Amino acid sequence: MSRQRPKRTALPLAQENIDKLEKIVNEGNFYGAQQMYKSISARYVAAQRYSEALDLLHAGACLQLKNNQLTCGAELAVSFVEALVKGKVAYDNENLDRVRKIYELFPQIPVPHNLEDDDDLHKLTEALGAAKLRVEGCSSFLKAAIKWSIEFGAPKTGSPELHVMLAEYLYSESPELDMARVSFHFVRGNNPEKFTSTIVNFMGKCYPGEDDLAVARAILMYLSLGNMKDANYIMDEVKKQVENKELQLQPSDLIQFVFYVLQTLERDALPLFNMLRANYKASIEREPAFNEMLDDIAEKFFGVKRRNPMQGIFGDIFKMM
Numbered sequence: 001m002s003r004q005r006p007k008r009t010a011l012p013l014a015q016e017n018i019d020k021l022e023k024i025v026n027e028g029n030f031y032g033a034q035q036m037y038k039s040i041s042a043r044y045v046a047a048q049r050y051s052e053a054l055d056l057l058h059a060g061a062c063l064q065l066k067n068n069q070l071t072c073g074a075e076l077a078v079s080f081v082e083a084l085v086k087g088k089v090a091y092d093n094e095n096l097d098r099v100r101k102i103y104e105l106f107p108q109i110p111v112p113h114n115l116e117d118d119d120d121l122h123k124l125t126e127a128l129g130a131a132k133l134r135v136e137g138c139s140s141f142l143k144a145a146i147k148w149s150i151e152f153g154a155p156k157t158g159s160p161e162l163h164v165m166l167a168e169y170l171y172s173e174s175p176e177l178d179m180a181r182v183s184f185h186f187v188r189g190n191n192p193e194k195f196t197s198t199i200v201n202f203m204g205k206c207y208p209g210e211d212d213l214a215v216a217r218a219i220l221m222y223l224s225l226g227n228m229k230d231a232n233y234i235m236d237e238v239k240k241q242v243e244n245k246e247l248q249l250q251p252s253d254l255i256q257f258v259f260y261v262l263q264t265l266e267r268d269a270l271p272l273f274n275m276l277r278a279n280y281k282a283s284i285e286r287e288p289a290f291n292e293m294l295d296d297i298a299e300k301f302f303g304v305k306r307r308n309p310m311q312g313i314f315g316d317i318f319k320m321m
Helices: 014-026 030-046 050-066 070-086 093-105 118-151 160-173 179-186 192-203 211-224 228-244 253-267 270-279 289-302 311-320
Strands: none
Touching (some): 014 030, 030 050, 030 070, 050 093, 070 118, 093 118, 160 179, 160 192, 192 228, 211 253, 253 289, 270 289
16 A cells, blocks of 8 residues: 655745744744745745745845845845746846845945954954955856856846946945955946946056056957947046046056057058057056957947957856856
8 A cells, every 4th residue: 555645734824924934033043034034935946936946045034135145145046046037037127126225235345454463364364254255145146147147137147236236345345455356347337437436446456557447448348349439438537536636657558559449440440450450569568358358349339340359258157267
């Protein structure tokens, strides 16, 4: 005689589980609640009740982050995006707002300075470790959200709003700041004003020789995407803000080069563009990625075909991973 399988109880409405798990979290049983958020949401997904899975995961991510449970909150945030993908949920303002709400709950904590003794050094080491975890958690969540947006209705480079969120978090929280990575996301965003103020802020605290690189990188990145309007905005606005804040952007061959490139693109003068690349070769080679960006610019503005037409596309994909 065969044994009967136990019947699976019907899934209740998501709100019942949201309320139940909120009580468990408020009692301080964060790990127990985490396992239940994951297992119950998986059952909703299996039943193709994606809306309820999303409600549960969103509530869980927000609640864990509010309770300073970064690892748990980040894990549920990524699961929320995975449910968006599994449910083939469209990218729209409503779902963008839900992603933004989770993002805004990721902690932003300045790393301490003014070290005086060994105890302060120990605190700094702990703070840097915590900052690294915050950046990894938030980055994983927002990168997943950008990929979802590309697949389900955003522009081909991903949601501009999500790119700005990621750029801002990387800049404010990264213990080891990578301005190239920050810039990569800002130029795919929709807030050149914020990008400009970020560059100027960076110029006020960077090492000598990094300021002109940051400005040139921003301009060339915009141009490599065919965006001359924001490239010109960065050039003009950085100059204004530097003067207003009494900072100094030392004259350099690299800044002179990007200034001439902007003028050349206005004239549709490929021979002059190639001459500039040759004459300023040493300055361009200060950053390896500049030559690839200039190849993109030549293709976008002058129709020059790459030797390897997939090079630029794959470059973007690898940077996003």
